[in-house]
Amino acid sequence: MMNNPITIIDIAKLLGISKSTVSRALNNHPDISQATKDAVKKVAESLHFKPNIVASSFRHKKSKVIGLIVPQISYFFFPSVIQGMEEIVHDKGYTLLILQSNESFEREVENLDILVANNVEGILASVSRKTKNFDHFRKIIDMGMPIVFFDRVVKDLNADMVLVDDITGSYNAVMHLIETNRRRIAICTGNLNLLICTNRLQGYKMALQEKGIPINEDLIISCQSPEEAEQETLRLLNLENPPDGIFAISDLTMTGVMRGIYKMKMQVPKDIAVIGFCEEPFRTMYNPPLTAIRPMGFEIGRKSAEILFEHILREPYARKEPQVVYLEGKLVIGGST
Amino acid sequence: MMNNPITIIDIAKLLGISKSTVSRALNNHPDISQATKDAVKKVAESLHFKPNIVASSFRHKKSKVIGLIVPQISYFFFPSVIQGMEEIVHDKGYTLLILQSNESFEREVENLDILVANNVEGILASVSRKTKNFDHFRKIIDMGMPIVFFDRVVKDLNADMVLVDDITGSYNAVMHLIETNRRRIAICTGNLNLLICTNRLQGYKMALQEKGIPINEDLIISCQSPEEAEQETLRLLNLENPPDGIFAISDLTMTGVMRGIYKMKMQVPKDIAVIGFCEEPFRTMYNPPLTAIRPMGFEIGRKSAEILFEHILREPYARKEPQVVYLEGKLVIGGST
DNA sequence: TCCGGTTGTGCAACCGGTTGCGGTTGATAA
DNA sequence: TTATCAACCGCAACCGGTTGCACAACCGGA
Numbered sequence: 001m002m003n004n005p006i007t008i009i010d011i012a013k014l015l016g017i018s019k020s021t022v023s024r025a026l027n028n029h030p031d032i033s034q035a036t037k038d039a040v041k042k043v044a045e046s047l048h049f050k051p052n053i054v055a056s057s058f059r060h061k062k063s064k065v066i067g068l069i070v071p072q073i074s075y076f077f078f079p080s081v082i083q084g085m086e087e088i089v090h091d092k093g094y095t096l097l098i099l100q101s102n103e104s105f106e107r108e109v110e111n112l113d114i115l116v117a118n119n120v121e122g123i124l125a126s127v128s129r130k131t132k133n134f135d136h137f138r139k140i141i142d143m144g145m146p147i148v149f150f151d152r153v154v155k156d157l158n159a160d161m162v163l164v165d166d167i168t169g170s171y172n173a174v175m176h177l178i179e180t181n182r183r184r185i186a187i188c189t190g191n192l193n194l195l196i197c198t199n200r201l202q203g204y205k206m207a208l209q210e211k212g213i214p215i216n217e218d219l220i221i222s223c224q225s226p227e228e229a230e231q232e233t234l235r236l237l238n239l240e241n242p243p244d245g246i247f248a249i250s251d252l253t254m255t256g257v258m259r260g261i262y263k264m265k266m267q268v269p270k271d272i273a274v275i276g277f278c279e280e281p282f283r284t285m286y287n288p289p290l291t292a293i294r295p296m297g298f299e300i301g302r303k304s305a306e307i308l309f310e311h312i313l314r315e316p317y318a319r320k321e322p323q324v325v326y327l328e329g330k331l332v333i334g335g336s337t
Numbered sequence: 338m339m340n341n342p343i344t345i346i347d348i349a350k351l352l353g354i355s356k357s358t359v360s361r362a363l364n365n366h367p368d369i370s371q372a373t374k375d376a377v378k379k380v381a382e383s384l385h386f387k388p389n390i391v392a393s394s395f396r397h398k399k400s401k402v403i404g405l406i407v408p409q410i411s412y413f414f415f416p417s418v419i420q421g422m423e424e425i426v427h428d429k430g431y432t433l434l435i436l437q438s439n440e441s442f443e444r445e446v447e448n449l450d451i452l453v454a455n456n457v458e459g460i461l462a463s464v465s466r467k468t469k470n471f472d473h474f475r476k477i478i479d480m481g482m483p484i485v486f487f488d489r490v491v492k493d494l495n496a497d498m499v500l501v502d503d504i505t506g507s508y509n510a511v512m513h514l515i516e517t518n519r520r521r522i523a524i525c526t527g528n529l530n531l532l533i534c535t536n537r538l539q540g541y542k543m544a545l546q547e548k549g550i551p552i553n554e555d556l557i558i559s560c561q562s563p564e565e566a567e568q569e570t571l572r573l574l575n576l577e578n579p580p581d582g583i584f585a586i587s588d589l590t591m592t593g594v595m596r597g598i599y600k601m602k603m604q605v606p607k608d609i610a611v612i613g614f615c616e617e618p619f620r621t622m623y624n625p626p627l628t629a630i631r632p633m634g635f636e637i638g639r640k641s642a643e644i645l646f647e648h649i650l651r652e653p654y655a656r657k658e659p660q661v662v663y664l665e666g667k668l669v670i671g672g673s674t
Numbered sequence: 675t676c677c678g679g680t681t682g683t684g685c686a687a688c689c690g691g692t693t694g695c696g697g698t699t700g701a702t703a704a
Numbered sequence: 705t706t707a708t709c710a711a712c713c714g715c716a717a718c719c720g721g722t723t724g725c726a727c728a729a730c731c732g733g734a
Contacts, residue, residue: 007720018684023721033682053454055720058395059689065455074416074618082410086437095451098435100423114432117390118402226618255622262624281411281563285592285622287599344690355714360691368712392690396719 006049014043026051057119066308067115068098069108069125071152075251076279077297078126081150084301085124092309094121101128109136122146122308127154129191129224146311150304151295152194160311162303162325166196169293169329170203173247173275176291178211180337182245182273186219186236188229188253197222200249200277219243229256230263237264237272244272245337250295251278258286274336277329288335296327303327343386351380363388394456403645404452405435406445406462408489412588413616414634415463418487421638422461429646431458438465446473459483459645464491466528466561483648487641488632489531497648499640499662503533506630506666507540510584510612513628515548517674519582519610523556523573525566525590534559537586537614556580566593567600574601574609581609582674587632588615595623610674614666625672633664640664 008026012019017036025032025040043049057063066089070078082098089096097120101108108128115123123145125137134154141147141159148160170187177185187204190197201220208215218239221232229248233256236243246261248254254276261272268274268288276283276292283290303325345359352359354373362369362377380386394400403426407415419435426433434457438445445465452460460482462474471491478484478496490498507524514522524541527534538557545552558573560566566585570593573580583598585591591613598609605611605625613620613629620627640662 009720019720020685020722021683023723024683027722029723031682036682050450050454052395052456052720054391054395054400054456055689056722058389058391058691059720059722061689063391072416073410073419074413076411079409079411079416082437095434095436095455097432099432100419113387117387118432119389119391255618258624259621281592284596287595287624346690356690357692357715358713360693361713364692366693370712373712389690392719393692396690396692398719 006047007052008049011040011043011047011049014047015039061119062121063119064094065097065118065120066094066305067118067120067123068096069101069111069115069123069127070098071103071126071128072100073098076282077151077251077295080279080297081126081301081304084298084303085305086301088302088305088309103129105130105133112136112140116140116143116145120145122148122312124304124308125149126152128152129194132193146308148304148308148311150300152196155195158322160307160322160324162300162307162327163196164293164296164300164329165326166199166329167203167206169277169295170200170247170249171207172203172329172331173277173293174204174207175211176331177245177247177273177275177337178207178213180273182337183213184216184219184241184243185213185245185247186221186243188233188246188248188257189220189222190250190253191224192222197249204247223253223256226252226256226259229253230259231256233257233260234263237261237266242272246272246274248274248276248278251276251282254278254282254290268336280332283332283334286334286336291334291337292332293329294332296329299327343384344389345386348377348380348384348386351384352376398456399458400456401431402434402455402457403431403642404455404457404460405433406448406452406460406464407435407437408440408463408465409437410435413619414488414588414632417616417634418463418638418641421635421640422642423638425639425642425646440466442467442470449473449477453477453480453482457482459485459649461641461645462486463489464531465489466531469530483645485641485645485648487637489533492532495659497644497659497661499637499644499664500533501630501633501637501666502663503536503666504540504543506614506632507537507584507586508544509540509666509668510614510630511541511544512548513668514582514584514610514612514674515544515550517610519674520550521553521556521578521580522550522582522584523558523580525570525583525585525594526557526559527587527590528561529559534586541584560590560593563589563593563596566590567596568593570594570597571600574598574603579609583609583611585611585613585615588613588619591615591619591627605673612674617669620669620671623671623673628671628674629669630666631669633666636664 008019008022012022022040025037073079086096099111101111105128108131134157137157150162153161153163174185189201192198205215223229223232246257248257266272274290276290277295278292279297283292345356349356349359359377362374410416423433436448438448442465445468471494474494485497487499490500511522526538529535542552558569560569583594585594603609613627614632615629616632616634620629
């Protein structure tokens with residue numbers, strides 16, 4: 001089954017030339033005369049010749065595929081990122097091999113192996129929530145594999161990273177709540193192992209401090225899932241002195257927060273203001289549409305891919321200093337504040 | 338860069354045997370003695386040998402990868418499907434190569450080429466909304482490539498298909514609206530080129546007919562995007578005799594419908610009942626959580642992958658009759674009806 | 675006419691596993 | 705002792721495109 005009978009040998013025979021010439025002609029090698037190139041290309045076209053990229057990849061170890069590791073592809077942030085990456089990757093004639101870690105450390109390690117075994121030319125990665133040991137990434141980097149981390153990055157790994165400026169983003173979010181006269185502001189954050197979570201928490205604290213509002217640890221909740229966020233939100237709202245505003249640092253936590261608010265039958269923004277850090281189509285699924293900081297998924301995807309290609313398309317061994325790119329999350333005003 | 342120096346030749350040299358023996362030992366070939374197998378495996382283990390699957394794939398044309406073509410991976414349906422597929426695919430030691438058509442016909446054709454060029458062993462596909470010509474799929478099928486369509490299937494292509502029983506599902510949805518005393522029931526469907534859309538429309542009509550409710554063409558709207566759905570919903574709600582229930586046939590149309598309802602400041606379910614055909618986490622993002630028919634994304638994914646492997650793992654040329662599998666969408670009661 | 679230098683092609687090795695076939699070994703049967 | 709046969713393993717070709725190097729053909733100048 002699956003026999004694609006046309007190879008460069010067929011073309012060579014048909015033209016009475018050698019397969020090396022065909023190969024070079026197809027790749028626009030300067031040694032080959034224009035006449036030969038034209039002839040080869042014409043025949044290739046008419047035969048619907050499709051080069052066997054596995055064979056090609058096998059020979060020169062360039063697979064024309066980029067590996068991507070994401071925690072999961074549900075919700076809206078990662079799909080946006082992927083969209084952005086695909087735009088660049090497709091432009092360059094590459095394809096994306098997408099693997100999910102499902103927030104599992106073992107799966108992440110395994111996925112990395114799969115990517116290497118598949119000869120990917122570079123890797124884009126957002127680490128799992130559970131990952132605390134980064135040797136698997138370190139090994140890959142030492143092998144010389146170009147890799148850029150995005151969103152869930154890992155510091156002190158001497159690799160490129162692109163992410164939103166979480167601190168400023170959440171600073172702006174909280175500032176916006178303060179400016180709309182909220183004073184008891186809660187934050188629903190995620191796993192504090194992740195840099196993005198601690199950063200977003202930091203922005204939150206900075207805004208409060210700047211405005212002279214004391215930081216109340218009771219109003220800081222950290223959740224691993226929408227379900228946990230819902231529970232914690234209910235707990236918050238049942239305090240004798242409940243918050244008048246909540247900042248949810250991701251779309252996942254946001255679903256939990258909103259579910260909690262619905263359960264309490266509270267009105268947004270009358271009873272409580274809500275602001276999120278979430279991607280576009282998601283925001284507008286709520287009523288009223290949420291005020292939110294856009295985490296710039298699409299742009300992060302584009303930028304990550306661009307940086308990766310800077311490495312891949314560079315001369316070998318011309319490794320340069322890793323760069324860290326921060327994108328500024330845009331505040332989008334909805335009706336929830 | 339990226340040199341994985343250990344090959345079967347290294348193992349062979351180290352043990353003083355031939356590389357063919359190593360290869361066979363690693364693959365549990367019956368010709369090889371258990372002692373040799375053990376020795377080889379032990380050395381392979383200690384050297385952290387990882388077979389170059391590109392080389393292997395190149396030789397015997399089995400890449401251990403399954404191609405997947407989806408229109409897009411946003412929202413919740415397709416991610417659920419992918420999740421289901423990955424479970425099976427991963428179990429079998431394969432990996433998924435996911436390509437998005439972005440609802441573009443050209444991209445779909447191109448993606449198919451990419452999959453073939455990458456030697457995928459089988460393809461899972463959900464066709465783009467724009468696709469009206471299916472020659473590209475036909476060509477692939479004729480080549481002997483195993484392929485199973487899911488959700489957005491294409492009839493008269495003599496291929497396997499797995500999808501929800503749309504007719505019964507939407508029949509049940511509409512029946513549920515009728516049983517909760519709604520009489521002017523609207524349906525927001527998608528592109529009627531797609532089988533799923535006409536089927537869901539058919540189920541809608543069947544339920545109404547069975548209950549003796551006349552079908553009112555004014556209450557049937559067909560939209561290509563959430564934005565269009567929102568517009569059309571607004572138009573519906575502004576009729577002098579507006580519907581008292583709406584059935585949205587997908588999560589995409591649902592977002593538009595709900596946005597329209599919000600804009601009219603109508604209460605769900607007091608002013609209008611809403612029922613959807615949408616995936617689980619999505620349902621609960623609304624307030625109240627929606628009543629919905631689950632489109633069984635996860636199960637569709639699993640089943641599609643299972644069927645595909647029936648072909649891949651079968652003896653060559655033992656092609657069997659294509660099968661069409663219908664899964665029953667489950668009604669989940671929320672607060673919107 | 676001879677020579678150095680280009681230009682355009684072909685030859686054959688190569689990438690790393692896989693596999694058909696043939697050969698060696700030892701045991702068993704005749 | 706010899707024929708037979710299974711068990712086990714090695715040789716070398718092979719998959720299809722890529723590439724270093726050799727080489728022929730041609731050109732202009734001496």
